[in-house]
Amino acid sequence: MSSDTRPTPTVEDYLGVIYTLARDQQPVIGRRLADWMEVSPPTVTATIQRMVRDGWVTMHADKTIHLTEAGRRAAASVVRRHMLTELLLARVLNVPWSRVHEEADQLEHDLSAETAARVAELLDDTAVCPHGNPLPGEENSVSSLRPLLEAIPGRSYLLARVHEEIERRGDLMSFFEEQGLIPGAALQLVALMPANETVTLRVKDREVTLGLVVARCLWVQEV
Numbered sequence: 001m002s003s004d005t006r007p008t009p010t011v012e013d014y015l016g017v018i019y020t021l022a023r024d025q026q027p028v029i030g031r032r033l034a035d036w037m038e039v040s041p042p043t044v045t046a047t048i049q050r051m052v053r054d055g056w057v058t059m060h061a062d063k064t065i066h067l068t069e070a071g072r073r074a075a076a077s078v079v080r081r082h083m084l085t086e087l088l089l090a091r092v093l094n095v096p097w098s099r100v101h102e103e104a105d106q107l108e109h110d111l112s113a114e115t116a117a118r119v120a121e122l123l124d125d126t127a128v129c130p131h132g133n134p135l136p137g138e139e140n141s142v143s144s145l146r147p148l149l150e151a152i153p154g155r156s157y158l159l160a161r162v163h164e165e166i167e168r169r170g171d172l173m174s175f176f177e178e179q180g181l182i183p184g185a186a187l188q189l190v191a192l193m194p195a196n197e198t199v200t201l202r203v204k205d206r207e208v209t210l211g212l213v214v215a216r217c218l219w220v221q222e223v
């Protein structure tokens with residue numbers, strides 16, 4: 001198979017996760033992929049072996065996985081199609097915020113390059129997805145955001161970014177939506193309790209408590 005061919009949907013999903021981990025300078029290893037994609041380590045191993053064979057990735061001696069040039073291009077393409085689809089669903093079709101990631105996961109694989117280009121043309125300001133994550137090439141648009149856990153208690157911020165790693169957790173996204181905790185929401189850090197591994201926020205007139213693992217996936221912008 002030539003690397004110019006479009007990867008299968010499964011391979012596209014792997015490419016997207018590998019791209020995101022590499023963007024964040026995280027080591028790309030099988031276990032990390034298994035956790036993120038909620039599949040077994042042997043499944044990851046089998047898929048990665050096929051991806052090595054087909055020229056999308058290489059595996060180094062230390063078992064880290066690296067995108068080839070063809071893999072990087074295909075990955076950027078699927079991440080971009082995913083995010084443009086999310087924007088289309090959220091802004092044009094008014095699909096609830098908590099649902100757009102899952103819906104886009106189904107549609108992104110069938111979106112043609114032409115349609116993706118039309119979506120980008122139709123919508124202005126397509127630097128970030130509805131979760132605030134940057135489209136490939138737009139990473140600078142999030143570089144000035146502050147991790148929520150580094151926010152100053154009592155100061156006002158806007159929620160700016162919910163990391164890709166938790167976008168796929170539908171129940172959690174529904175909870176965020178119910179609490180009004182979506183990008184653009186005004187919030188204050190009330191208390192950070194490392195011993196309890198929680199953080200309490202004020203969102204509008206109510207307090208919302210999150211675990212530190214989830215809170216680490218959020219970024220804010222100063223008002």
Ligand SMILES: [Zn+2]
Pocket residue numbers: 083086101129130131132133167
């Ligand atoms: Zn998104």
